[in-house]
Amino acid sequence: MHIAWLGKKSPFCGNVTYGREVTNALLERGHRVSFLHFAQDKEDEQNSWGDYQEVSIPYLFKSQIYTFHAPRSSRRVLVDTLRDLNPDIVHASLTLSPLDFRLPEICEELGIPLVATFHAPFDHKPRRNLTSGTQHFAYQVYAPCLQKHDRVIVFSTIQQDLLISLGVAPDRIAIIPNGVDSDRYCPNRHRSLARELGVERTFIYQGRISAEKNVENLLRAWKHMDMGDRCRLLLVGDGALRPALESFYGRDQGVIWLGFEAKEQRRIELLQGADVFILPSLVEGCPSPCSKAWPAVQPALPLMLGPTVKCWRAAQVSSSAPTALLPSSRPCCPCCATMGTSLNYWAKKHASGCWSATPSAKISAAWSSSMDS
Numbered sequence: 479m480h481i482a483w484l485g486k487k488s489p490f491c492g493n494v495t496y497g498r499e500v501t502n503a504l505l506e507r508g509h510r511v512s513f514l515h516f517a518q519d520k521e522d523e524q525n526s527w528g529d530y531q532e533v534s535i536p537y538l539f540k541s542q543i544y545t546f547h548a549p550r551s552s553r554r555v556l557v558d559t560l561r562d563l564n565p566d567i568v569h570a571s572l573t574l575s576p577l578d579f580r581l582p583e584i585c586e587e588l589g590i591p592l593v594a595t596f597h598a599p600f601d602h603k604p605r606r607n608l609t610s611g612t613q614h615f616a617y618q619v620y621a622p623c624l625q626k627h628d629r630v631i632v633f634s635t636i637q638q639d640l641l642i643s644l645g646v647a648p649d650r651i652a653i654i655p656n657g658v659d660s661d662r663y664c665p666n667r668h669r670s671l672a673r674e675l676g677v678e679r680t681f682i683y684q685g686r687i688s689a690e691k692n693v694e695n696l697l698r699a700w701k702h703m704d705m706g707d708r709c710r711l712l713l714v715g716d717g718a719l720r721p722a723l724e725s726f727y728g729r730d731q732g733v734i735w736l737g738f739e740a741k742e743q744r745r746i747e748l749l750q751g752a753d754v755f756i757l758p759s760l761v762e763g764c765p766s767p768c769s770k771a772w773p774a775v776q777p778a779l780p781l782m783l784g785p786t787v788k789c790w791r792a793a794q795v796s797s798s799a800p801t802a803l804l805p806s807s808r809p810c811c812p813c814c815a816t817m818g819t820s821l822n823y824w825a826k827k828h829a830s831g832c833w834s835a836t837p838s839a840k841i842s843a844a845w846s847s848s849m850d851s
Contacts, residue, residue: 480510482565487515491542516545533559545575570594582626595631629844654840671751678708682752687717696758697727
């Protein structure tokens with residue numbers, strides 16, 4: 479099968495990881511992949527993931543959150559490329575740009591089935607705060623467009639229920655959870671960052687340093703806790719807020735900024751060596767950092783957000799527990815051993831999919847059903 483994958487290669491984010499892992503798995507399964515993404519000429523040419531044809535679509539502005547395409551040329555390049563490639567199916571890894579809303583019209587005109595994975599983060603309590611409300615609004619805006627797709631892939635029943643309530647037909651939605659390769663993301667009890675740093679315990683966050691990730695409140699809570707020389711907080715990632723936050727929180731507060739780590743093996747080693755992984759995000763889709771941290775580090779603590787709420791409930795953790803662990807103005811602290819063990823057991827069951835098998839196979843099945851319908 480020939481798949482035209484419309485995705486993202488930079489700046490780094492969860493959508494980038496999703497596109498890389500799935501397309502590589504599809505190539506291994508014998509599919510032909512053409513990767514279309516927003517880039518200027520020769521941009522990201524050294525960032526090759528696999529043996530596929532790559533097509534650049536011009537843009538005006540690109541960020542980790544959204545891209546603004548070139549209004550005069552982007553649509554023309556996309557249409558001409560799809561017409562020349564004549565793929566069996568188009569798979570869009572949303573959200574990307576305002577051009578997302580033209581995809582159903584373009585694919586219908588060319589007679590090509592259209593499938594999308596909808597990554598947009600969300601909070602199961604949309605009125606919790608402004609950020610949650612904004613993300614819920616994104617679902618409201620995209621729902622009419624998603625209804626015009628042949629299939630829409632989401633990560634959880636919570637997202638499915640939300641889209642159905644917004645008018646997307648249930649038979650158009652396929653639930654394919656995020657997953658990781660458990661052969662790569664696995665525990666290594668011989669590795670200890672605490673021992674390397676000469677402290678008692680290490681806490682780690684991996685991800686964007688941006689407003690929706692709530693890193694500033696994590697740092698405030700850490701500083702308020704005054705952990706002294708006993709603990710260290712490691713931040714792995716980059717983003718717009720990093721320069722401002724780094725000037726206020728540094729080694730004097732026990733905070734170590736590692737920046738963006740391009741090598742996956744090193745990111746795995748950091749997870750394996752940490753004592754606690756924290757994801758302080760206000761809103762999420764199905765957070766891949768948690769899916770990677772749960773098999774590799776114990777315990778991994780997300781807030782009460784997105785599909786991770788299922789893990790809290792399955793572990794019989796009170797709905798107030800995440801707030802007690804990491805409130806906006808109070809200290810964060812490690813959970814008790816019993817809660818950590820229970821949470822990780824259910825979380826690992828939730829994240830038990832493997833990129834090299836389950837998700838790619840299920841995505842292929844979703845394509846086949848789209849082409850048959």
